[in-house]
Amino acid sequence: MSAELTVAAVQYESSQGGIAANMEGHVRALEDADGHGARIAVFPELSLIGYDLSQLDNESCWLANPSAQLAEIQAACEDMGIIAVVGAPVREPDGTPRLASVLLRPGAVPLIAPKTHVHGSEQDYFEPGDGPTLVEVDGWNVALAVCFDVALPSHAALAAEAGADLYAASAVYVVGEERRLDLHFGARAMDSRFFALLANAAGTSSLGPSCGESGVWGPDGHRMVHARTSGPEVVSALLFRSALERFRH
Template sequence: MTEALTVSAIQYTALDGGIMPNVDEHVRLIEDAESHGARLVVFPELSLTGYNLPLLADDDAWLRPDDPRLDDLHEICRRTGITAVAGAAYREADGTPRLAGLAVHPDGTTDFGFKTHLHGPEESLFAAGERAMLLEVDGWRVALAMCADASVPAHSTEAALAGADVYAVSALYTQAEEHRLALHLGARAMDNRVFGLLANLGGATPQGQSCGLSGFWGPDGLPMKSAAGTGTEVVTAVLLRSAIRKFR
């Protein structure tokens, strides 16, 4: 267990053209995060396609178990020693459709967390998950959440009771939701005495223009560091276990 964990939240403007161009850009951004010493990199919700749900009518927009299109993502994680969390539409082996966060580990394994609190058209496209998935990176436990999950206090509380040190949210918050973003991330961190992390989709989306603000919140609920704009940006912070101990 390490005293410090360096993490990069990637604010990401998804590219047109499907999964492969976005995998290539994820690889480039993971290399950028490595230069800042990151051990964990978190991308936004649906980062491998963008949040454009009509595109999911195309079967190629969905990932499947052992999908070869992720080979370069596996390779960059193996080479750098980084665990990377990307967002995608995913079909399980039995065909169950999920709005997923896939955690690619340096040892070649992949874990999957599923959005628990679906809303709007998501409800007809995906099956909901049951709880936040916990990752372990250098002895730190990181709970994965997706967008609306962060609006439900019980979601983060359950993760904290299971031992989470970090509540990592992959999301799309638009300019109309900037106030909600600050409340959600600050409250989830403060209520549970954990670090909060947001990786927000950037740029213009069918839901509206991103408000940016990807970054980090301390266990006191106060913002630590955030993106300067609304486009693609790597935001890196060093999380200290002593800060968690101070408030627990």
């Protein structure tokens, strides 16, 4: 079990053109995160196509075979020894549509982590998941969340009950939501005594211009690091297990 873990929040601006158009950008961002020494890099909600639900009528914007469609990102993870959490609309083998995070790890098949609390127009396209997905990274338990999941304290509470050390969320927060963003992540981290990470979208989506602010919050609820702009940026942080133990006791 590692006493420390370096993580990266990738504030990524999705390109027009769907999944294929965003392959190279994701690989470049992973190279940046690897340069920071990160073991896991988290991208925003729907990072592979951008948050514009009108695209979902185009079947090419869906992941139906993640191993094949994300082979380029998987190869980068293998080469660098890094874990990537990317955002995409996914059709599961039985056809169930998910708004999901997709975990890509060296030596493993892609893992689908569905958004639990789909809301608004998302409900026209997606079926909700049944709770936070936890994965192990160097002995750290990482719970994955997608955007509105963070707004509901019960989601983070379930992650904490399952033993999460890090609550990692992919999201889209826009201008005017800066205070809401900080309250969400600070409260989830402090209430559950774990680290919390936000990978917010960069640029402008169908929801409006991003407010940036990707970063990491400590188990005391204070923000440790954050993005300096609302544009593309990789924000990294070194997490210490000793900090978790101090606040948990």
